[in-house]
Amino acid sequence: MKQAPVLTERDMKRVLQHVARGSFPARNRCALMLSWLAGMRVAEIAALKLSDVYAPDGTIRAEIQLAPEQTKGSSARTVLISTQLRSELEAYIKTLPASPAPDRPLIVSKTGKRFSANGLCQVMLHIYDAAGLDRATSHSGRRTFITTLAHKGVNVRVLAALAGHRHIGTTQRYIDLNENVLRAAVEMI
Incomplete structure (x- = not known):
């Protein structure tokens, strides 16, 4: 099974530029940042x-605190934030209506309802696609x-604790290795 690609800084800038010009820019940016900066799964973000x-x-x-x-x-x-x-x-929060209800979903659809995990996954796929990253998935942020x-x-x-993994072997499968990382490692000698 092919893993979701890890995003480069350039990829992320490109995605954010696209999000800023599209529909629901604040909501979409928030969802992506929860993935990129906290490693949250799309289902966790939707919940x-x-x-x-x-x-x-x-x-x-x-x-x-995720239940x-x-x-x-x-x-x-x-x-951790x-x-x-x-x-x-x-x-x-500054983009939300004044005094929103605390039990309101953080990320809502255009109809104001909670996203399903699949629905938010589709939104992320569309964003990545439209930004020219057609191989990226909702899991790319977590891997990144x-x-x-x-x-x-x-x-x-x-890393395993931050990702919510019980086994470090699971976490190790997320880590992308490339020639630059390998070269930097041998230069540490």
């Missing part, structure tokens, strides 16, 4: 409520998150 991300005082939570029914494998997990993702989420951290030297056990 988010505003209260999962925003505290009652309107601030961004330091972490997202078992929001995750793959029905195991609760914690998603980076400084960059916090900025993205702060910008997104894990691979980027691995290339920066983050330990595979830490």
Whole structure:
């Protein structure tokens, strides 16, 4: 089975430029950033409520506590919010109607309803396709998150915890190796 490709910085800029010119730019950017900057699965993103991300005082939570029914494998997990993702989420909340209900889905369809995992997956596929990345999938962001951290030297056990994987072997399959990474490794000698 062919894995979703890892996105380059250039790919991500291209996608964001396309999103900025398209329909629902704030919503789509937010969904992509949750994938790219937190490694969330598309089903987890689709399952988010505003209260999962925003505290009652309107601030961004330091972490997202996913309930078992929001995750793959029905195991609760914690998603940490980076400084960059916090900025993205702060910008997104400003685009929402004043005082939205806390139980409202974070990411809504054009009809204002919660996306199914498949529905949000289709949106991401369309965005990648329209931006000229026809091989990218909704899983590309998650693979990019894990691979980027691995290339920066983050330990595979830490990566597994961040990804919500029970086994490091699963995490290792996400990490993309290329000639540049291999060359940099031998130059460390």
